[in-house]
Structures are given as structure tokens and as C-alpha cells.
Amino acid sequence: MTVSPLQQFQRTIAGALASSLGVDATAILLEKPRDANHGDVAFPCFRFAKERGVAPPALAAKLAGDLASALPSVSAKPAGPFLNFTIDRAIFARELLPAAFRADFGGAPPSGEVIVLDYSSPNIAKRFHVGHLRSTVIGAAVKRICEARGARVVGINHLGDWGSQFGKLLTALRRFGSEADLDKAVETEGPWRGIEYLQDVYVQYHIEEKKGADAGRELAAESRKWFLELESGADNEARRLWKKLTSISMKEFERIYQKLGVTFDEVRGESAYEKDLAPTIEMCKKAGVTRVSEGALVIEIDGQEKPALLQTGDGTTLYLTRDLASVFYRKNTYHFTKAVYVVGGDQLDHFKELAAVVKKLGHAWSGDIVHAHFGMMRLPEGKMSTREGNVIILSDLIDSAVDKVNEIMLEKNPNFSNTNRNSGEVAEQVGIGAIIYHDLKQDRRRDIVFKWDDVLNFDGDTGPYCQYTHARLASILKKSGRAISESDLGSLNYTMLADAGPLLMAIARFPAAVEIAAARFEPHHVAQSAFDIAQASNAFYRDHRVLDAPSPEVVAARLAIVEAARRTLERSLQLLGIAAPREM
RNA sequence: GCGCCGAUAGCUCAACUGGAUAGAGCAUCAGCCUUCGAAGCUGAGGGUUGGGGGUUCGACUCCCUCUCGGCGCACCA
Structure with a gap:
């Protein structure tokens, strides 16, 4: 379409x-x-x-x-x-319903656009907390939405699996823990426990570091040594440990991604660019844009006082070096028309630098680098920090949400809850739907202060409300005993929908919402549209009896619009990454 | 100190990138379950869009300025 x-x-x-x-x-x-x-x-x-x-x-x-x-x-x-x-309602309905019945409603044909989308990208050896949720669910939604609008989207999980923090981590493991204990934690309780163990020793590192300047220097020196060893490329002890930590982390991440229904086309961490780093630095040197400052290799950025750092005085690489290598890899591999980074707004300067450096190297496509930044997730007490230990672990949040849904289902729909084998699965879909919708319903740029009561609220403008409305619509259709398909639409008397204006318009505005969401990488327009359709649906079946309508003609027409609303609602939720169960 | 991002109803957010009387949800209050599911619906109160200037026929939206909050500011990512 x-x-x-x-x-x-x-x-x-x-x-x-x-x-x-x-x-x-x-x-x-x-x-x-x-x-x-x-x-x-x-x-x-x-x-x-x-x-x-x-x-x-x-x-x-x-x-x-x-x-x-x-x-x-x-x-x-x-x-x-x-x-x-x-x-005219009847004329409009005749056009709209067949369109809304299509699986690709709101979509567009292939546009030729190729978007390389960087999202989620968590750091190894840290538990997945609600702060990581934002990039993950925004990115996954943007991917689906842009694909619907005809783009080819390459979703990349750019894992934080490289960098000097590994020096610290290995130092911490050796000094304040042991590999044997790590192995034991993983074996007895699972990868998540292994990661917690690593976090514990990492926190211990920072406590020790703060004890005094001497202690700090000593730890820093040992950490540098470990990271240099890792970056040397040799198959040494540092590398062996690094591989182990990465593998433990990935197992845990995969479990989370599966629950959230998030997938990637390429899981390619920073470490994958290891061999591209030296050539990247060489390329910059050749282009004549670098200079040495205080022992480090830097690039001047126009309109910015401080230059961008390419290489440290020790000769190790930095974040920018790796992002530079990766953006060239992406350009050469996928020939993107846009490289979009779903990364927090705290890194606005970094991506400005990245684009500035690419421009300085003489590439016009520097303008295709887009930082789809988002506001940070904070706690009422302040910033979340793994180091401080004040984070909300995502799987804990999911468990709480699912528990609450189960409770509500048992109270509101005990028959379903007790007799249907799928009810557990549905509870998970609704609990996770609440969490995803909570994150996607507002402009991504705004900060979110995490409050349990907000996320676990299922009334009003929430995921469960949209899902509930979908279930209500599905329930009416089920009770009708008929399956409404596209082929039924030709024989309808559309004048019977003359009084369905608000619902028709809510459905009709969905494609524009998808279009604008894709153009701006802002999923909240789709969430807003889903909510609008849900509200209009509730108003519609309140005022218009469907199954016991005055005549068979009216029944048929109303069933058709109910099905159109249901499909559009399902489609909007699907784009957001939220399941649309037919009963809950 | 410099830079960036924000500020809209008591709270959380929209507002089609300059158009009409600024809209929702939550919370509060008053109603609606013998009729397709009450995670629902109806109604009410609640606003000088942080303050001040400017541009415009018209400003939540653009410009300037101030205030407050968040985030950055070279060898972390």
C-alpha cells in the first residue's frame, strides 16, 4: 500500500x-x-x-x-x-475497511532506504537492568516501524565487550574474587548469578580504589596492564578470561531478549573491530587530521574546544576509535543511507564528534549519522548505578509485572485463568506489554523516573488497556461465531457505518502515525495511535450493540468494523513489540 | 565556568515541527455491572504552556534573555 x-x-x-x-x-x-x-x-x-x-x-x-x-x-x-x-462515512468506510484488513496496513512499499540500527548494546559483565531497557525496546520498535515503511533495516547489537573496564574487571576478579568461585556461581545458579558475582568484585574494586591515592594508582596500573595484554591480540590469559566473561553475559542477555521478543541481524560487539583499529588510526593520520597532544592522538573538532581522543598516551584505543571503525565497517558492508544509534542522550557529544570526524575525513555521508537519543531512566533517589548497587534488575521487574497480571486475571477472569493452559503465557505477554508500553508511550527524549506504581499500573493509557480492548473486540467476534475476512467486505452495506465516524477516523489515522514514527525514529506516535483506537473502540461498542443490532445488515457491518479495529490495534501493538492476546 | 537536553493541569505525558476554545491518562469527587468482558464507561473540577522580551495576521512550537532540573566537558564506555 x-x-x-x-x-x-x-x-x-x-x-x-x-x-x-x-x-x-x-x-x-x-x-x-x-x-x-x-x-x-x-x-x-x-x-x-x-x-x-x-x-x-x-x-x-x-x-x-x-x-x-x-x-x-x-x-x-x-x-x-x-x-x-x-x-462521507459510507464512502470512506468502503475504502478504509479493506485497507485496514491488510496485514501491511500503515506500511509502505520498499523505499530503497537502508538503515543500520544500533540498539540495546549492553555492557558485558553487568546485569540487564531497567536502564538498558530503553535502548532495547525503542530500537526494536524503530526497527519494525521503519521496516513497515519500506526500509531495509539491519539491527545491530553493538555489545560493550571491549575497553579498559575489562582491565579493571580482571584485576577485580583476581584481587577480590576467584575464577573458581565464578565458575561455581554459574554452575549452581546460572549465568545471572555469575554476572552478579562479577559485579560484586567490581564494586569491591571501586571501594578499594577510593581508599587512597596509592591504592588507586596501584589498581589502575594493574588494570592498564591487563587491558594492554588483551589489546595485544595474543592468545593469553587476559583473552581467555575475557572470552569466559563474554560467554556468561551473552547467555543471560539472550534469555532477556527472548522474553522481550527482541532480535538482531548482527550481534557484533566492539571487540569485533579489534583488527580494524590500527588501520582506522592510520587512515586518520594519513588524512592529516590528527595531532599529538599530551601524548595522546587527537582530532580537532570544529566549534568544540576539546579535541576528540583517538588513542591514549599508553597506545590503547578508545570508544571513539571503535565507533569510527564500526561506522566504516557498516558503510562498506551495508552501504547504509542512514546509520541510526539508539543510545542515551548522555552521549550526544560523542556522536556529534563521530559525525564531525567522518566529515573531516571527507565523507559526505557524515550527515547520514543519526543519534536517536533518549532520556535516562532514573530512580526517585537519583541516578541508577551498577557500581552503587541501586538498580532495578529487569527480570525482577518482569516477574513482578507478571505476578500482578496473574493476580488480576484470577480476580477478573477466573474461568480463563483456571482452565486455560495458555493463561500463564498470556500473563507474561500482558506484564511485559505493560513494561514496554510504559517506555514507548512518551517522547524518547524525556527522562523517565522509574516508579514501581507507574509501571505496574494497568489502567488508562497503558499497554494492558490496549491489550484488554483488543481482547474485548476479539471476544465480540468470537461470540458472533463467524470469521470475518476480506472477502466478506465486498457485500457489506456501508451506509450502516454512518454512525461510526470516530472509530473509522481513529483507524484511518494509524498509517500517518507509523509514517511519522518512522521518519523521526519516535515510536510514541504509534503508541498514541494504539491508545486512540482503543479509546474509540470502547466508545463504539458502548454505543453500538454489535451482535444484537437491529438488522443482519447492521450486524455484518459492525462486525466488519470491529474486526478492522482489532486488526489495526493488533498491528500497532505488534510494531511496538507488544503481544495482542485474544483473551486475558 | 562552557556546551547540550528539558520545563505544558496536583502527578505523568500529548499537541500533526507556526493555526481554531492547549488535549489525554493517573489522582480527587459524582454516577454506571439482570444486556457483546467494570483492566471498562459517563460527568465534574483542575492551565497566564517556568518568568520576561521579540518576530508573526497567528507562538507550547521560531529568536533573545533569565530561573530551575538533568546530562556532558581528553586518556571510562
């Missing part, structure tokens, strides 16, 4: 306005009326009225007269300086 039914009507309206005004159709900007009672599409007359030297309301009235005959399926009413259009 290229153009949605609503967009189709908008084009028709724009065309009629354009010919009446004697301008190009692209100059006509239509918008959504602020108040739905005004109409479906609005045209503000200010600009053209000014050009013509007439009052906007006069122009609106004149255009309404001109268009009366030109648009048989649309009524145009002037309202002050605005011209409001209302599309």
Missing part, C-alpha cells in the same frame, strides 16, 4: 483546492482539526487570503462554494478562517 485511504481523500481535497486557487497541489497544507467535531480534514486559509488581499473567512466561504460540486463525497464547511472537510 502506498497511500492510505485518508491520504487519498486528502489528495483529492488538496487537488480541488489547488485548482480553485490556481496553485500547485503541493502548496496546499492540510491538517487535522483540533476538535474532531469540526471535521476530518482542515484547511487554514490565512496564507492564501493574505496573498489575495482578502479576509481569511471570506476566502473560506468562497472556496466552500467552489468545492461544493467538485467533491461529491466530501462536505466542505467554512468555520471562520478555516475550511473543514467531512468525508
